[in-house]
Amino acid sequence: MEEKDSEKKLDFIRNHITEDVSKQKNDGRVHTRFPPEPNGYLHLGHVKSICLNFGIAKEFGGLCNLRLDDTNPVAEKIEYANAIKQDVKWLGFCWDNRLFHASDYFEQLHEWAIALIKKDKAFVCDLSFEEMRQNRGTLVSPGKNSPYRDRSIEENLELFKQMKEGEFPDGSKTLRAKINMSSPNLNLRDPVIYRILHKEHPKTGNKWKIYPSYDFAHGQSDSIEGITHSLCTLEFEHHRPLYDWFCENLEIHHPQQIEFARLNLTYVVMSKRKMLRLVDEGYVNGWDDPRMPTIQGMRRRGFTPDSLIAFSERVGLAKRENTIEVELLEHCLRHDLNKKAPRRLGVLHPLKLTIKNYPKDKSEEVDAVNNPEDDSEGSRKVPFSGELLIDKNDFMENPPKKYFRLAPGREVRLKYAYYVTCEEIVKDEKGDVVEVICTYDPATKGGDSPDGRKVKGTIQWVDAKTSVPTKVRLYDRLFSKPNPEECNENEDFIDHLNPNSLKTIENCMTESGLDQIETGIPFQLERIGYFCKDPDSHTLGDFILNRTVPLRDSWSKSNKN
RNA sequence: AGCCUGGUGGUGUAAUGGUAGCACAGGAGUUUUUGGUACUCUCAGUCGGGGUUCGAGUCCCUGCCGGGCUGCCA
Numbered sequence: 221m222e223e224k225d226s227e228k229k230l231d232f233i234r235n236h237i238t239e240d241v242s243k244q245k246n247d248g249r250v251h252t253r254f255p256p257e258p259n260g261y262l263h264l265g266h267v268k269s270i271c272l273n274f275g276i277a278k279e280f281g282g283l284c285n286l287r288l289d290d291t292n293p294v295a296e297k298i299e300y301a302n303a304i305k306q307d308v309k310w311l312g313f314c315w316d317n318r319l320f321h322a323s324d325y326f327e328q329l330h331e332w333a334i335a336l337i338k339k340d341k342a343f344v345c346d347l348s349f350e351e352m353r354q355n356r357g358t359l360v361s362p363g364k365n366s367p368y369r370d371r372s373i374e375e376n377l378e379l380f381k382q383m384k385e386g387e388f389p390d391g392s393k394t395l396r397a398k399i400n401m402s403s404p405n406l407n408l409r410d411p412v413i414y415r416i417l418h419k420e421h422p423k424t425g426n427k428w429k430i431y432p433s434y435d436f437a438h439g440q441s442d443s444i445e446g447i448t449h450s451l452c453t454l455e456f457e458h459h460r461p462l463y464d465w466f467c468e469n470l471e472i473h474h475p476q477q478i479e480f481a482r483l484n485l486t487y488v489v490m491s492k493r494k495m496l497r498l499v500d501e502g503y504v505n506g507w508d509d510p511r512m513p514t515i516q517g518m519r520r521r522g523f524t525p526d527s528l529i530a531f532s533e534r535v536g537l538a539k540r541e542n543t544i545e546v547e548l549l550e551h552c553l554r555h556d557l558n559k560k561a562p563r564r565l566g567v568l569h570p571l572k573l574t575i576k577n578y579p580k581d582k583s584e585e586v587d588a589v590n591n592p593e594d595d596s597e598g599s600r601k602v603p604f605s606g607e608l609l610i611d612k613n614d615f616m617e618n619p620p621k622k623y624f625r626l627a628p629g630r631e632v633r634l635k636y637a638y639y640v641t642c643e644e645i646v647k648d649e650k651g652d653v654v655e656v657i658c659t660y661d662p663a664t665k666g667g668d669s670p671d672g673r674k675v676k677g678t679i680q681w682v683d684a685k686t687s688v689p690t691k692v693r694l695y696d697r698l699f700s701k702p703n704p705e706e707c708n709e710n711e712d713f714i715d716h717l718n719p720n721s722l723k724t725i726e727n728c729m730t731e732s733g734l735d736q737i738e739t740g741i742p743f744q745l746e747r748i749g750y751f752c753k754d755p756d757s758h759t760l761g762d763f764i765l766n767r768t769v770p771l772r773d774s775w776s777k778s779n780k781n
Numbered sequence: 782a783g784c785c786u787g788g789u790g791g792u793g794u795a796a797u798g799g800u801a802g803c804a805c806a807g808g809a810g811u812u813u814u815u816g817g818u819a820c821u822c823u824c825a826g827u828c829g830g831g832g833u834u835c836g837a838g839u840c841c842c843u844g845c846c847g848g849g850c851u852g853c854c855a
Binding site for chain 2: 345356360363414548589624
């Protein structure tokens, strides 16, 4: 961000594009696209791709299209398409009027299929699914030509027409490219380019009975849109020769496909299939569960677009398999939130604190800084009285050596308010401390002592009368292992779910007025972490917070050892 | 097994034949009205074996290891 462009280290894709531009390839134009299939929700892996494609377009003064790759009506739904658009927009990227669908090109694709037949480079094949599989050969042995491979061009044309008109049942025939059944690249062994599917399409309705395969649609869609660089993940590497073959044989604009390694993250799963299981089998509460790495989940959790974009820039880009530590994501989140999130006061585990020398029935307001990182945010008034609540963690009857917080006889600062000294404690029948009784020093109002006296600890508090009851959902990593997919026999990733990934605490108290905040706006509860109001607050009637991420805590960390 | 592809600290990513750097994580410290933030210092790496070269992470050979590929999914 702060780096000058000249100092910025470029990744291999940006290097490649820089070179193309300098050689005036495509007249120096750069045009990318983000091409999700609308068959599920976008996740963090897509964020990387979105930032890459839209980012590169911006950096090189080019454009990036949003294209929904809707060639398979069996799996795709309008709801997913809508969610995708919403998510890309939320991240802050703009496709202007360049929202496209692969289905926009069905007519052209169909013409191109006919052109291929006419060039004797495609044929209608009657082999069943199973027969085709057997004829394909294996990784180490070549395939056999289809017995239908040598049909005449006229016959192919006629048969393909009948396929299109819906005269054959699903699966009975395919249109295949005529390439090479003994290619070591299995994708080149006469791949299917059109299949029969009597299925209504969300965009084209019942117009088509045949649908193009990915390989026959993707490159050509890129070509039609004038894409210069088609960026995709590593598993499409073997498809590049096919991508190239279609562009060459159709003699159309030929974008450059470049593959990069997909993103993996520790303590989570990133595949649509596995996420679907988490949702379907009820291990999480839907696709937007704040523990899910979906954009919707992360948004609900309190992630900001900027933190996700910063993360995408930091994860790097290469062709080797990689697993990013979730700590980097958390770092980017905290870094962004620290600058932006307003500070508020709250206690998760309330403990009564009474100031015995504070006048009965008196109350006042103290000035609290809204954001120490941003003076323009100013300050606010927070109610204060002789009856307060502090956090149980901030008091210990028998503190260890380096404990800086409240203890019998100790003086600490109540943030923004006064110094208080613990004089007495009250216990219940079980012997648990239920109240600490303090005296305060009226001269320390605002939190500084005129005599220059220092305290080691500063703790947060809320006024007992005016603070608001709050439910807090504490989220932690979804899985207990860095790589949940690493399993012994008889295990699968489900066995590695973290049983404590969600803990709800009911009796929290937060400062007056906080419950009026808008849903999803992140704020910091001082000394605890970042939170935002969950939409459930409206339906359930409680004030419910999601913990986005806790503050770093070097005290509890050093205390563990 | 064949083909493709990759291998740099714990993790990720730079160095395009010339001092192996940066970030996160870890450790130590300074500052602090958040045990936060910021800042400083620190730990730690070129998969192995040969070769070319004045000089190799980089080039060559070879071995090892990881990932991908046998959908009418994308």
